[in-house]
Amino acid sequence: MDRIAGKAQTKHYQKGEFLFRSQEKDDALYIVNHGKVRIYRLSDSGKEQLVRILNPGNFTREWALFNPDVVHEEYAEATRDTSVCTIQQHDVQEFLKEYPAISLKLLGEMSQRLERSARQTAQVAVESVITRLVLFLAENVEPGMGNSPTITLPMAKKDIASYLGTTPETISRKFGELENEGLIQQLSGKRIKIQDLDDLLLYSE
Amino acid sequence: MDRIAGKAQTKHYQKGEFLFRSQEKDDALYIVNHGKVRIYRLSDSGKEQLVRILNPGNFTREWALFNPDVVHEEYAEATRDTSVCTIQQHDVQEFLKEYPAISLKLLGEMSQRLERSARQTAQVAVESVITRLVLFLAENVEPGMGNSPTITLPMAKKDIASYLGTTPETISRKFGELENEGLIQQLSGKRIKIQDLDDLLLYSE
DNA sequence: GACTTTTCTTGATGAGAGTCAATTTTTTTG
């Protein structure tokens, strides 16, 4: 750990700054220390799709580690003041060779991410927006909260829209629809009360 | 290699048989020897989304290696007579610990897959069907074939539809549209002639 | 080669969701 820390470099970003942009070649691994980072992609037509949100402890750019020469199409933007550690590709490789256990951990993390990503693709591809939204809400219920939990949205609604592959207007309408149906209540400040989780999950026309 | 082969077990499947289905718990890694396997997911509403197609040399179920207790939601169906090697989770772990280089290879492969999957999600989320189809065709051009290549579709059109998150009817129409625009020609037996790759890529309204 | 089965195509119709525009509400900032 100490040795890794020795190679790591800490960087700070203010809200709105980019850790990196598509095209930029830079083969370091980024690990978030404090703050919050949005990872998104831009389509040809300029629309963005949120890939994920990095919280403290999360990392990204593992792609750069193993395929350093291919340019990568993601943008990483700090959504508040953020500090990250970066470790150069070369150094990471060294550590992985030296401590194989790290590779196993990393493989586990990556296989989880792959699973999530595949599920996300399948949902966007075949489910309606209301279904995706319901599933999104259900995923964000902290386990063990009973059947009528209150959750806090992990991101702004416009980001939920982007994550789910739709628009803020549509998300707004779908939240309204769920509320009209008596399935949820929108409390103040990103808090949502779910009346009955089972009912909610059943509501997918 | 010999030692790995010693632990591996070969299985044969006929066309239409399943290597595994969602829910089934079985923590082996599958490597395709001969044949072709469709990996897909099923939505609640019963629609399927093609995740990928396995050709000889490809593997799947790496998820099972690192998260053996979580059930996985994919179906794997042999689309022709197929033989695969399976290696038990436990054995793979052993090899990885013993030969760290394998982990690095595996990480490289997984990071590529993750990249593809993220791109796939972004496309399905924000691009129109015609754009997705164009990108799909462009991806299937073998490199170094000039600007007016002929390609062979790697799967049936209905599978392309499923892969791109749309329906066979729509795919059929979009192929028709591209042909009317003079951008491609549909030859017999899954062969497509692209008139001008650059023009094709520009055609995304 | 004839028959069966699957895949592909084409048409008509409708619904879900995107777009544009105007307000309102919430959050941020000095």
Next chain:
DNA sequence: CAAAAAAATTGACTCTCATCAAGAAAAGTC
């Protein structure tokens, strides 16, 4: 706390694409 900026909501309209149905073509089988 007031002003500014960003996010969320609502309405009207449009359009892409899914659905259902039916027939044509291609692939697989005996």
